[in-house]
Amino acid sequence: MEIEKIDQIIDKHQSDASALIQVLLEIQSENHWLPKEVLEHVSDRLQVPITRTMHIASFYKAFSLVPKGRNEVHICMGTACHVRGAKRILETVEDFTGIKPGETDVDMKFSLETVNCLGCCALGPVVEINGKTHGKLTVSETSEVLKSYE
């Protein structure tokens, strides 16, 4: 991610230290992860110690300290989805992408994450890809859905 882009985001918040989380969130959504250099640059510009930036970046699940793929797959493993076969959906996605939860494939195409509830239990089993919800999935539908992502 270019330094100018980060500076733009920081300038938008008037280099205000209390906007740290907002700045990190915007960088995360642009870049999909927070590299070390970016965290150091943000700390410098906002005059926040790097320990604090690291504490926050490692605390919230919304931030990633490792590179993420172009498509972020979240599989719901909550109770309702679990009884409706979320485990088999997860296995299908693992087979299709070749990665386990928390990992990213070599082509940077998919990142896989399990979540505990997406809040739409009536649609279970639910998979969310790039913010779009796919509900009432079957094993065969899951592969179809994944194929439509580049």
Place this chain on the structure above:
Amino acid sequence: MSDIQLEIDGKQVKATEGETVLTAAEKAGIKIPKLCHNEKLIPFGGCRLCIVEVASRGSSKLVVSCVYPVGENIVVKTRSEKINRIRKTILELLLAHAPASLSLQDLAHEYGADKNRFEKEASFCVHCGLCVRYCAEVKQLNAVGFIDRGVNKEICFIPHIAEKECSSCMECFPLCPTSYLQAAFVLVKGLAFTTE
């Protein structure tokens, strides 16, 4: 700053507004056990060992005395069967993480805590935050900080700052109740320092 009158363990104590129950008790010579408190640092309320019972206007509640401000006419009890039981359990939980800590062992002896009650989960750090807060508040170097959260939370040195500052300071080392800080420093020195 007006004076506030309160009662601690049956003793009438005067305190100033904004003071905490813990400092008021200590000024009156009443000992309350604590792990994460240091008078140079902003109260943290991390270890919960300084828990006391506060009664005011007919009802009593359990509060953590290092972060609880004094109030007019409150009645504080620093020892009771209930408080002793809570402190014992806290100590047993902390001992599951740091069984060899001397300051914990002393308190465990006093409260009859059994260090084998809970399954050992040796993370060694008890998250008192003394090192992190001392480095940030007193030295303003920020060489050590917390990372991650929940059961995975741990202290972490920032190598490039630690390399420059820590060897000549080391003031946080004696504060650590478990010696985990020293271990973490040796680890970061071995792994991430660029020169000897």
